[in-house]
Amino acid sequence: MIYFDEYGDKDNPTILLLHGAMAVHTFTQQYELLKDFHLVIPHLYGAGESVALKYDSSRLKEELVELIRSLNKSQIHIMGHSIGAQLAVMLVAENPCMFAKAVFLSAWVAPNEKSIKMYCKYAPLTVKLLQYRWLIKLQTKYWRYTKEQSDYMLAYAPKMTVENYQEFFKQTLNIKHFPQYLNVEIPMLAICGDRESKDIKDSLQLLAKNTYCRTLMMPKAAHDFPMRCANELNSIINGFFES
Template structure:
């Protein structure tokens, strides 16, 4: 297990792939740790040194019972890159991880070789904020496994649900997972989401950027990604025809292919 102490917490991370390749940092979203990317790893590690980590409040990283911010979690990611002596990196963030990736790019543009924002947003609207507030409040009301099951219909499509046996497998995995989140960790993550807004700073993100969303995403609808793509200079928008909010799990192979095609265009020397 690889853990470093940064910004007053223990931060868990994992590196796979050849160190001779360019580096790719993956940042997970709310209620998600580094295992979120597992289905994509086989494709990614063939071409990149892939760095995954658990945000504060989740997985094997510390979950202090005090307020978090998206900028703070971006600072955690930067501290990890500095510890690993990585001066430039491709960065991909999913959902809340996309918020973190935006703040990382804004604070340290010199470190960002390219940016990928999955199912993310600049500023939530009233409905979205109400939903995230509810997700945070429910952590105090529901037992852990039941809480996770309540979230699942928001994350996956009808097609995924209709695949024989898939939801049973997913629920069993959740119930057996050895590093379940703490209620207070999730609560503080939810409030960090609500406190973040990059809408008036998107024009300051100048690196190559891919914005991607699933057509059936009911948590972060297409208009959120359209706002990102319109606000970030020269950003590329891809709408996946089949995919919900958790399309990095549900449609992992398709997402990985789009991701790798984008990254190939922005390797050093190309």
């Protein structure tokens, strides 16, 4: 089974938190907010304890379903960011009965070949930069990680490979392959920042085609808004999960 962190009382409602690419603690600014929940945080392939595993969205989806079933709960909540949000959309589309509510943050669900080629082209440079400890420290400080979380990323980030980093983009979810998403009837919330790419903004419009999915665009927010715009985001998701 996939490695995961766990916080809170298991008797409380569970939220499965699916982090963004390489950033296990994407939701560091939400842990305290969600302290009355049971939080389960899998280490997705290419990050944390799973950094050496090649990113394979289909295999990862199967492992996440296995993890959810092992929790022995009739339903749980789910929230994902970036690739984590893509996985969340897939899981909800195929297994809606498993979930009570879902939150998708910066979900890219409309593949753009030009964008994918661009990200893959610059992957060698991006991965090379992960070897510089000072740069990782600067990034984690910017993201408001704790020292423990920062040190942990310093330990696993240099192990990322170019090939694996490229897989994050090559396996971008295409919502057209999950037509059942339009029939999901659970409360859903999709959010992106107004400073994000056109691909992400277009994806938000596609997710809105399900009338059970409320969509929002956060002002002055970039792709890392769960960490950088936590006050605004936390107010929104707190109301969503508590309602």
